Amino acid sequence: MPKTSARLLALLSLLQARRDWPGTLLADRLDISLRTVRRDVDRLRELGYPIAAIKGPDGGYRLSAGTELPPLLFDDEQAVALTIALQVAATSTGDALAEAAARALTTIRQVLPARLRNRVEALRVTAVERPATRPAAPVDGDVLLAISAAVRAREVLRFDYGDEDADRAPRRAEPHHVITWDGRWYLIAWDLDRADWRTFRADRMSLRTPNGPRFTPRELPGGDVATYVIGKFRGSEDGNWPCQGTVILDLPAATVALYTRDGIIEEAGPGRCRLTLESWSWPALAAAIARYDADIEVVGPAELTDAFGHLARRFARTAAKS
Structure with missing residues (x-):
């Protein structure tokens, strides 16, 4: 016994x-x-x-659930998953929760067996906050661990990407950061063949072994991974949308606030409000404003007024074809 x-x-x-x-x-x-x-x-x-x-x-x-948290046991897969979740929480939550997550991560690392400690020590994840609009794309945990290990070791990654022909030479990139964005995992890396920064979806990467030589990390544009990633997905490297405009809407500010996540809303008299929005193009910005289904007065700039005229002509042609 x-x-x-x-x-x-x-x-x-x-x-x-x-x-x-x-x-x-x-x-x-x-x-x-x-x-x-x-x-x-x-x-x-x-x-x-x-x-x-x-x-x-x-x-x-x-x-059952109790009044205090007793010691728990985790298998290998649970320990790795918990480590990933705590790293995300430590980099993406408010100050109090981030501090607690970091302390919990330290506690778990101290008691991990050697075979797991070496794996999770190689795991470095940064979460860029944004509400997910789609289910997370499935990613092999071993791929995430291998990418993160290369980031930490500063080793060039070799991989096939997406539907590219497997007979072609693999992509070569200096891995910089593993991030989450809108329900997906991404690698931020310097593409050696294209001599530029690239963002790769981890679920589309098929790693080649062995890794390439070690490298000296380059400075990420903007100097901050969150700023760079937000700018990359928005269309500019400084984290701002390339197009910004202001309008007066014939709707109460409280009503517009219910349907606006990123805009700036101000009272502009009874039943009216001033709305400032950003977007990746002027027509896209005009279309975003038009969705409020209210009379619009453009405050500026002139590019936004021109964009409304452009959309009006496009919609008129579409209506004429119907």
């Missing part, structure tokens, strides 16, 4: 794996008697684990 300490850990691991456990099944899995199961459950209760007894023909046990 295993020693008491080893038996208790095995029992705790089983209780965490599923909601309800019949006593006879626990005894069978642990190769002990029902009486020993009952004694071990009592020992776990004394240690603070809230284990409830289940009524029934054979009886059973359930690990």
